[in-house]
Amino acid sequence: METLLFLFPGDRPSFGAEEVRALAEVYGLELEPVVSHQRFLIARSRSWLADIVLQRAALVRVVGIGVQIVPRLPFPSTLQQLDFDALMGDSRTYYLEGVRVDRKQTADTRLMTVLQELGKQILFQTGKRVSAARPDCRLFVVISKQWVVVARKKGEIRAKFFKQRCPKYRKFRHPAAMDPITNRWMVNVARVKKGDLLLDPFCGTGGVLIEAALLGVKPLGVDLDPRMVRGSIENLKMYGLHAEVVRGDARYLPVRSADGVATDPPYGRHASTWGATLRELLRKLFTQLRGVLRHRGYAVVAAPQELPVRVLAAEADLEYVWEGLQYVHGGLTRRFVILRNM
Ligand SMILES: C[S@@+](CC[C@H](N)C(=O)[O-])C[C@H]1O[C@@H](n2cnc3c(N)ncnc32)[C@H](O)[C@@H]1O
Structure with a gap:
């Protein structure tokens, strides 16, 4: 079992969660929700579900694996609890992107602020560097009022x-x-x-x-x-x-x-x-x-x-x-x- 992240589009987010549940059921895979938010679902399942969702789904935007989750506050010290060696394995470079899913904007939940703090933490813990052009590993961050979620990005489904x-x-x-x-x-x-x-x-x-x-x-x-x-x-x-x-x-x-x-x-x-x-x-x-x-x-x-x-x-x-x-x-x-x- 693996901890998976599914990010849903802003319109009709509950449709995406139902789609993930349906696909798990079709292929007989267990799905144990860990955190259910309107815009994202963190759940334990077989890693195969990540591939199925990326191949079939319509109302899921991003799929992540190896998910780690920490409370947003106290910020930024809470980010020290994230284990970036476990998240990034032996990749030498990374790229960080993300989304903020709750409306209210405070200085410490601004996406750029969180990404910058995460960048400092990654450098401190692992010494790994950013590569925008050819990263070995892509990290995806979801910031909600309550949580900071970081996952290895497995893929995305573009409306295109x-x-x-x-x-x-x-x-x-x-x-x-x-x-x-x-x-x-x-x-x-x-x-x-x-x-x-x-x-x-x-x-x-x-x-x-x-x-x-x-x-x-x-x-x-x-x-x-x-x-x-x-x-x-x-x-x-x-x-x-x-x-x-x-x-x-x-x-x-x-x-x-x-x-x-x-x-x-x-x-x-x-x-x-x-x-x-x-x-x-x-x-x-x-x-x-x-x-x-x-x-x-x-x-x-x-x-x-x-x-x-x-x-x-x-x-x-x-x-x-x-x-x-x-x-x-x-x-x-x-x-x-x-x-x-x-
Ligand atoms: C909203 S449209 C379906 C649109 C379709 N989802 C699409 O993307 O093209 C409804 C269809 O039902 C058909 N229809 C109306 N009454 C019907 C009936 N009693 N039995 C079968 N089809 C019927 C109409 O001809 C129409 O093509």
């Missing part, structure tokens, strides 16, 4: 990585399309792995299907609009990917089974419900998921904040697992709800 798959670059475009970061997160929290079958019963332009296919998950899309069916197949082709996409009604699913479900049903300004209410669409979908979704399989559903998804799920005997909110614009805050088939 997802940019090339933004809806505006797709061959078939539609204003209701969701961004690839959210789509990837949905695939991950649906807890599917390579070879599993993931169903999106309102697949639209195929964003969820694309992210699933990139992970080796078999995507299965359903949409009532034949333009969407053709368009999502075209979009997958653009990236050299394939999905089974069929025209159908999510209220009468043309599908026998699925290992996971991730979906963004119609509710915004741009997506048509074809005369039905969203409540009716979800009620009928959930009733069928009892039979379609594998035992203990997960479904993640997006909906406007006002819709009581949790109540509809309970009526269909689906277990409520987690929910989080995403502000989209003045008129729309989305609620993502994760459910499990019992």
Whole structure:
């Protein structure tokens, strides 16, 4: 077991923590939280989880290993408790970067002040020098109101990585399309792995299907609009990917089974419900998921904040697992709800 650090982006931080929990579960890895903060999680797990998160996650920014944590106060003497020989091993040079995660700025929590003090401590303890160009070891520091956390940086996930798959670059475009970061997160929290079958019963332009296919998950899309069916197949082709996409009604699913479900049903300004209410669409979908979704399989559903998804799920005997909110614009805050088939 190793102590790992996961830093989450400032918007929707609780989504990142759920994503890490989901990935640990998918690969059967224990996850023992040591410190849970809104913006970061320090947890004990197998070091393999760090690699999995870096390969798959969307809403995690930095992953660190060999984590050490000290109280922030009394500053700077508290930094003497950090063991830099253990942190840096036999590397001769290092690079230090970090982030301050709690709002309130006092002189001793300014990022530069902490980095400078850490630099002095490293020099004093180890004699190692900074190299900005080619460091042997990269250290990442998180400063919160309560803690100073230092880890060896294992890697980072840049939003840039997802940019090339933004809806505006797709061959078939539609204003209701969701961004690839959210789509990837949905695939991950649906807890599917390579070879599993993931169903999106309102697949639209195929964003969820694309992210699933990139992970080796078999995507299965359903949409009532034949333009969407053709368009999502075209979009997958653009990236050299394939999905089974069929025209159908999510209220009468043309599908026998699925290992996971991730979906963004119609509710915004741009997506048509074809005369039905969203409540009716979800009620009928959930009733069928009892039979379609594998035992203990997960479904993640997006909906406007006002819709009581949790109540509809309970009526269909689906277990409520987690929910989080995403502000989209003045008129729309989305609620993502994760459910499990019992
Ligand atoms: C919000 S869009 C999905 C957007 C998708 N996440 C994307 O990134 O492109 C909702 C989709 O549900 C489809 N739809 C509406 N009613 C449906 C139904 N009863 N069964 C299946 N699909 C339906 C619409 O045609 C639309 O493509």
